[in-house]
Amino acid sequence: MAVKRGRGVAAVNYPTGMNLGGDPTQALVHSTPTGSFMVTLSSVDLGQGLKQIMAQICAETIGVPTESVTVDTADTDTGPHCMGTFASRGTHRAGNAVIQAAREARQVMLEVAAEELEVNASDLDTDGSGNIHVKGAPSRSISIFDTALAAHFKHGRSISGRGMFLVPRSYPETETGAMKPSTCYAHACTVAEVEVDEETGEVVVLSVKNVFEIGRALNPKMVEQQLIGGSWMGISHALYETTEPYYPDREHGARDYNEYLMPGPGDLAETEIAVLERPSGDGPFGAKGPGEMCANPQIPAVANAIFDAVGVRVDTLPITPERVLRALRQRDAGATA
Template identity: 50%
Template sequence: MAVHRGRGVAAIEYPTGMNQNGDPSQAWIKVKPDGRVDVFSGTADIGNGAKTIQSQIVAETIGVPYDWVTFDNSNTDSSPVCTGTFASRATFVAGKAVLKAAEEVRHKLLEIAGLEMEASADDLEVVDGEVMVKGSPTEKLSVADVAGAATYGHGQLITGTGAQLKPYAEILDPETGVVSSPPHSAISYAACAAEVEVDDETGNVRVLKLIQAYDVGKAINPALVEGQIQGGAIMGLGLAVLENAYPYYPSVEHRGYGFGSYYSPGMEDLPELETIIIENPSADGPYGAKGIGEMANNAQPAAIAAAVHDAAGVWITELPITPELVLKALEAKAEPRREGKLVAFDDEISVNTVGAGISWMP
């Protein structure tokens, strides 16, 4: 009886935006007479940080401090269409809509500033809440003064709208699945190495360490990117070794009905986490960002399954990898069936064995 250590690796990709697209996001922005900026976006914040990220994009694009931006996603009366927070689209797709609205605001701001400063808007830029003549930073006017002049001097509202929609990618041929255009906005990539300990007496698998690399395009806020990667890692750990809505699947008996009987990861399950954030910008995401929130729990289960094999010599391909499955596998010591050049694993759980009415033999 011993505890065995093992390592495994997995690499994955994941699309940004709704599959096949057709998912609009819109935003509008208005500027108050003191230069403060109100953003109206329909993107729900489910903890992912949409309020923060979209505010940062607006602050950066207009050129005002982050704390000048108020963000309102509270209702469908004041905010325009956003398809929603899913498919890793809140930063990439909806963020693009607020980016476009902010560009329009900056453009109008500079036009008014040009009138006030007797300069061409093209020669002006906005830096940290001040409009200045490019290359001549002493000639400047605060955004607050420009906004005040727009309201009370020029009778204008500084506002901007933005909309992002990638057209629906049709499946041209249902026989082959060929599509008319890319069915996603960008693809993100990640890899994960897992280190585990397998106890061959209890069957328990402990995940000791997850080392992960994500190409996020651009980390608009590194802390939020880390939050997605870390939160996803623990959810992936849950998929790999803990969670099951039907513990005796396919039976529906003995379902967990509370946190005491459904095993989701707790604080005690936290492994060591190491994170590599790669910024390889996307061609058309806001500031080069991609979307990584969803993919963040996709790589760990395969890395952990490979690590369990490395540690204990058994392949467990039903999730979660429970102590029961580990002990049964250790006892069975199953070898794949070999016939000619075929190496067939898992015969006992395939549709051919169980009988699905579908013939599915190599």
């Protein structure tokens, strides 16, 4: 028997969102009477941190602290339209919509402040900590709290804005079939090192070294967290997750966590993450969608590492011990024939 070691590499381009129907998301932003801001969306936070990122984007655009912004993901009966949280689209699509809505709200806010300060709105700026002042004259200022009160009770104005993001539609060219399925791509590359037991067919991932190009990381710690989890998921897809061995009938698929396998805390590969930031042209503050992309390159990298280790190509997922053993048997039969 022999345990063989191998190393594989793979790289992916991953589209942010999709093209179908323009992939729209809309957002509404409004202020309360006391100058905090509300973002209303139908996009859903599944735990990936959408609410935090949208609060940051809104706060940065209006010029207020992030703590001043509340994000309500409402529901699809009452919120502005969103295609949904999928296709790594949340940050990019909803983020662009929030920027547009927040800009409109900011404009109204500055107009009200201009009335109060008896200056021109274009001469005003925000300090990011709750005040509006005349550019170059910080002492000529009004708080956003007082500005909102004035808007609500004196000027009868709604400090609010509407935003939407729609991808330019792209249709296939008749002659060539060429089209532009996405406007924004994230990238990733993984080097995986594995051990393959030729007797049992078992594959152990020793290490994965990942580099992710994700546009600008709007919240670096949350990005890192998602990439670490995603890298684990990629290994899980490569080697574990399936409705088998109860094939071929899906009726006999895995019914619970005892049968649906995933690597546990004792099965972790040594994992390294590096982030490259190349801001995208059409993303909010240069962001792309890192979500699903980060769980992809580990799969072909592991498959390539297995090939490097024992010289067999397993092209069906997950790469179970049974599949490895069958491939090894085929390899050995070919060698003796």
